[in-house]
Amino acid sequence: MMRPMKDLALHALDAARAAGATYADARLARYRRRDIRTQDKRVNSLTDSEDIGLGVRVVADGSWGFAGSADLTNEGVEACAREAVAVARASALTRPGGKITLAPEKAQVSSFVSPREIDPFKIPVERKADLLLRVAERMLSVAKIRKTYGAMSFRGVHKVLASTEGTLAESDVITSQVGYGATAVGKNDAKSRNYEPPPQTRGYEIVREEDLLANAQRVAEQAVEHLQAKPCPVGKRDLILDPLHLALTIHESVGHATELDRVLGMEESLAGRSFATPEKIGNFRYGSPVVNLVADNTLEGGLATGGFDDDGVAGQRWDIVEEGILRGYSTSREVAPVIGQDRSTGGNRADHWSSIPIVRIPNLSLMPGRRRLTLQELIADTKEGIYIEGMGSFSIDQMRLNFQFGGDAFWEIKDGRITGMLKDVTYQSITPRFWASCDAVCDERAWVPNGVLNCGKGDPMQISQMTHGAAPARFRQVDVGGASETMKSYRAGGI
Amino acid sequence: MPSTTIHNPTSQLPKRAADPRWLMDRILDRSRADATAVRFDAISKASSRFANNEITQNIVERKRNLTVRVSFGRRSASATANDLSDAGAEALLSRACDLARATPEDSEYVEEPGAQKFPPMSCHALSTAQISPPDKARAILKGIEVARAEGLTLAGSHHTTDFETILANSKGLTGACRRTEAVYSNTAMSEDASGWAEAIDTDVSRIDTAARARVACEKAKAALHPRPLPPGKYDVILEPAAVGEILAYFLWSLDARAADEGRSWAAGKKGRKLFADGVTLRSDAADPCVPGSPFNEGGMATPAVTWVDRGTLSNLCTSRYWARKQKTEWTGAPTNLLMAEGNTTLDQMIRGMDRGLLVTRFWYIRHVDPMTLTLTGMTRDGLFWVEKGKIAHGVKNFRFNESPLGMLERTVQVGRAVRTGEYMPSFVPPVRVEGFNFASATEF
Numbered sequence: 048m049m050r051p052m053k054d055l056a057l058h059a060l061d062a063a064r065a066a067g068a069t070y071a072d073a074r075l076a077r078y079r080r081r082d083i084r085t086q087d088k089r090v091n092s093l094t095d096s097e098d099i100g101l102g103v104r105v106v107a108d109g110s111w112g113f114a115g116s117a118d119l120t121n122e123g124v125e126a127c128a129r130e131a132v133a134v135a136r137a138s139a140l141t142r143p144g145g146k147i148t149l150a151p152e153k154a155q156v157s158s159f160v161s162p163r164e165i166d167p168f169k170i171p172v173e174r175k176a177d178l179l180l181r182v183a184e185r186m187l188s189v190a191k192i193r194k195t196y197g198a199m200s201f202r203g204v205h206k207v208l209a210s211t212e213g214t215l216a217e218s219d220v221i222t223s224q225v226g227y228g229a230t231a232v233g234k235n236d237a238k239s240r241n242y243e244p245p246p247q248t249r250g251y252e253i254v255r256e257e258d259l260l261a262n263a264q265r266v267a268e269q270a271v272e273h274l275q276a277k278p279c280p281v282g283k284r285d286l287i288l289d290p291l292h293l294a295l296t297i298h299e300s301v302g303h304a305t306e307l308d309r310v311l312g313m314e315e316s317l318a319g320r321s322f323a324t325p326e327k328i329g330n331f332r333y334g335s336p337v338v339n340l341v342a343d344n345t346l347e348g349g350l351a352t353g354g355f356d357d358d359g360v361a362g363q364r365w366d367i368v369e370e371g372i373l374r375g376y377s378t379s380r381e382v383a384p385v386i387g388q389d390r391s392t393g394g395n396r397a398d399h400w401s402s403i404p405i406v407r408i409p410n411l412s413l414m415p416g417r418r419r420l421t422l423q424e425l426i427a428d429t430k431e432g433i434y435i436e437g438m439g440s441f442s443i444d445q446m447r448l449n450f451q452f453g454g455d456a457f458w459e460i461k462d463g464r465i466t467g468m469l470k471d472v473t474y475q476s477i478t479p480r481f482w483a484s485c486d487a488v489c490d491e492r493a494w495v496p497n498g499v500l501n502c503g504k505g506d507p508m509q510i511s512q513m514t515h516g517a518a519p520a521r522f523r524q525v526d527v528g529g530a531s532e533t534m535k536s537y538r539a540g541g542i
Numbered sequence: 543m544p545s546t547t548i549h550n551p552t553s554q555l556p557k558r559a560a561d562p563r564w565l566m567d568r569i570l571d572r573s574r575a576d577a578t579a580v581r582f583d584a585i586s587k588a589s590s591r592f593a594n595n596e597i598t599q600n601i602v603e604r605k606r607n608l609t610v611r612v613s614f615g616r617r618s619a620s621a622t623a624n625d626l627s628d629a630g631a632e633a634l635l636s637r638a639c640d641l642a643r644a645t646p647e648d649s650e651y652v653e654e655p656g657a658q659k660f661p662p663m664s665c666h667a668l669s670t671a672q673i674s675p676p677d678k679a680r681a682i683l684k685g686i687e688v689a690r691a692e693g694l695t696l697a698g699s700h701h702t703t704d705f706e707t708i709l710a711n712s713k714g715l716t717g718a719c720r721r722t723e724a725v726y727s728n729t730a731m732s733e734d735a736s737g738w739a740e741a742i743d744t745d746v747s748r749i750d751t752a753a754r755a756r757v758a759c760e761k762a763k764a765a766l767h768p769r770p771l772p773p774g775k776y777d778v779i780l781e782p783a784a785v786g787e788i789l790a791y792f793l794w795s796l797d798a799r800a801a802d803e804g805r806s807w808a809a810g811k812k813g814r815k816l817f818a819d820g821v822t823l824r825s826d827a828a829d830p831c832v833p834g835s836p837f838n839e840g841g842m843a844t845p846a847v848t849w850v851d852r853g854t855l856s857n858l859c860t861s862r863y864w865a866r867k868q869k870t871e872w873t874g875a876p877t878n879l880l881m882a883e884g885n886t887t888l889d890q891m892i893r894g895m896d897r898g899l900l901v902t903r904f905w906y907i908r909h910v911d912p913m914t915l916t917l918t919g920m921t922r923d924g925l926f927w928v929e930k931g932k933i934a935h936g937v938k939n940f941r942f943n944e945s946p947l948g949m950l951e952r953t954v955q956v957g958r959a960v961r962t963g964e965y966m967p968s969f970v971p972p973v974r975v976e977g978f979n980f981a982s983a984t985e986f
């Protein structure tokens with residue numbers, strides 16, 4: 048017997064209501080994933096997974112309950128709904144007289160399909176393997192390159208969301224990613240360089256074969272150059288951060304800091320809280336006036352663009368930081384009313400049918416500068432600085448203040464010119480101080496929507512994805528080299 | 543929009559199909575590949591979360607997956623699915639076969655292992671597998687009541703999980719393991735400070751949530767009005783959670799191939815005395831103090847391995863391919879970590895410290911440099927200044943840039959071990975380390 052997903056979702060709602068739920072939503076979702084990885088001149092991993100199941104979230108006795116099950120028989124779906132209600136009643140033991148208030152929202156009756164020209168699940172494995180192996184061959188032909196990796200990952204999520212408020216929405220989203228890297232090995236040292244174009248909710252068309260092949264040799268040569276680079280200076284330097292790198296800086300120091308559930312203490316036990324508390328909205332200087340950070344879950348190809356969130360709220364666009372001032376948060380229907388907002392921004396997403404939705408970072412981008420400015424002009428205008436490309440090490444405290452970042456490649460800037468590569472660069476700052484030091488953002492010609500596919504949050508941990516676009520930007524007099532002494536001492540020492 | 547439809551398994555299949563072993567045998571019988579391995583994983587998990595003194599998230603989930611790995615000569619691929627109908631299993635096998643046939647030959651292919659003798663495990667408790675949602679809620683409430691009485695707020699989680707894994711392959715390997723785990727963690731918040739404590743056990747009935755809440759509350763109170771200290775090198779006592787977090791990165795850095803290829807700090811270091819005499823690190827999946835997984839690479843039985851023996855780096859983590867190529871012994875990957883303990887209690891360690899810092903735990907540890915194993919991370923939920931054997935006051939949190947290599951070299955005292963480890967199940971003691979490098983401070 049075969050049943051359409053919508054029928055089963057509606058059946059789950061009936062069962063939840065019958066068991067005493069005052070609100071329920073049912074999410075039926077199918078996940079597909081196909082990954083291919085190469086190491087040197089071999090395919091070292093080829094995996095495929097497919098997974099379908101149901102998550103039922105309910106409010107009963109004024110508290111939340113959730114159950115997830117892959118038993119998609121009528122009886123299985125009913126048992127899942129009943130279990131969710133029983134769990135909600137248990138939650139209520141800790142909050143007698145508790146009440147969940149959800150921000151009002153019109154029932155979502157819609158469907159969404161992410162754009163795709165080529166279905167990546169239909170591209171033969173041979174073609175993917177061949178491309179990655181050709182890239183590897185080019186990189187390994189460069190002297191001192193001892194290790195390469197290549198990877199492609201394709202994910203598909205087909206989801207139906209139904210709620211007792213009348214929402215019945217369906218979406219189908221494909222995410223595609225490709226990347227590779229090379230490691231050069233010298234005497235007592237090894238350094239890498241990677242090429243990881245922005246992942247997007249698009250199809251195989253983002254795998255631009257010519258471009259990937261064309262960059263292989265450069266990447267390998269830069270890994271070798273990285274090996275021979277000068278160590279990071281210690282002190283204050285002007286930093287120019289490229290868009291691929293800035294994605295992570297934005298993610299950690301702005302994205303997580305402006306998730307309203309964190310701000311309200313709901314993530315205290317794991318992810319932590321945030322310094323960006325509600326009384327700061329509209330008056331707190333998060334950054335300099337050139338800093339505009341816009342959330343946009345309608346961005347085409349954006350990793351967080353899915354039509355609607357798992358609260359059934361449609362994708363929206365709003366300001367997080369406007370001309371340097373803190374303006375908004377990412378919210379869910381549960382947390383938005385806590386600070387008096389009458390509508391959720393639509394940021395409640397679950398990573399699987401077996402997980403509950405939690406507040407997530409939206410597609411959040413640093414908007415391009417309004418003044419015409421190229422990267423070359425910005426470098427030419429910088430006396431003593433470091434240009435950082437790509438993502439590397441990153442760590443930030445649980446209030447999202449003190450952070451330390453590395454990168455993939457570092458270039459010394461002297462008197463307006465790039466003079467060579469640096470290695471072991473780290474920079475450290477305090478979030479609002481760092482964004483206040485931003486004095487220039489290049490214009491829209493240099494704006495690139497990079498993103499993050501492995502954002503971990505929640506307990507149990509869930510993995511989500513979102514886009515962070517940016518144009519190259521400059522930050523004045525940032526502390527660099529905080530880890531240099533440690534690295535030097537272990538390199539020189541007996542160990 | 544794709545048209546996803548759903549198999550309704552019970553309507554078309556005999557009852558025995560619900561038994562994973564039956565399905566696994568069917569797959570092995572059906573497979574025309576040169577070698578086939580099947581793995582069944584089931585997770586039944588109840589996760590509760592609380593914040594601001596009430597439960598905010600309460601979940602039960604049940605997941606079952608089949609993974610099939612097939613090889614044709616040196617070509618192999620694997621596929622996973624959770625459709626456990628007979629038709630689903632057949633489709634899974636054919637997907638794996640299609641992928642394997644399409645992939646190039648793997649020059650590093652290693653054949654499926656034969657029958658294994660798995661270590662005897664003692665790692666399952668019915669109390670954990672069967673705890674009811676109301677009982678869980680009441681246990682959480684006990685902790686919350688402690689915090690309420692102190693005028694503090696408590697946030698945390700209480701997760702209980704029942705794992706089942708069954709393995710079988712066409713070379714005659716079979717194995718099964720059921721394991722439970724209960725993880726309770728709580729953070730108490732005072733006006734401007736926080737304190738943390740956890741308990742991890744196979745058996746949930748051994749977890750005393752009220753006692754854990756008291757520890758967190760005491761830390762939160764003692765940490766009130768934290769004072770700033772200048773960054774720099776300090777003598778520290780690292781509590782077990784902090785030790786476990788750092789040592790997980792150490793274990794992950796022990797890859798023999800990376801060392802042999804000159805891509806890690808461990809290049810040329812095997813067999814050398816690098817660390818303090820008191821440092822012995824090993825893995826033993828069967829240890830009841832912190833059970834690991836009996837299953838390792840390709841279904842091989844996890845061996846007990848000593849990585850660091852009284853300060854000497856005695857083993858590196860060696861895969862089957864690399865062991866064969868280098869003619870060394872296979873170790874597999876560690877699935878747990880045991881650090882040899884001393885006989886000093888944490889209180890005695892604090893009493894014996896003249897001036898230094900007590901670190902409750904770390905947060906957001908990341909690699910900075912693999913060649914020196916330099917890591918960065920933050921202190922969290924209880925950083926204290928110790929003076930003349932007593933906790934003097936809370937300290938605003940620090941960021942460290944430090945390497946476990948130096949930490950283990952400068953380990954001067956080892957206390958009594960407890961179970962900890964968010965990512966690597968660990969049974970590790972608190973340690974005292976000289977000259978731990980804190981590189982910058984934060985504002986709280």
Ligand SMILES: [Zn+2]
Pocket residue numbers: 298303501502503504
């Ligand atoms: Zn994240």
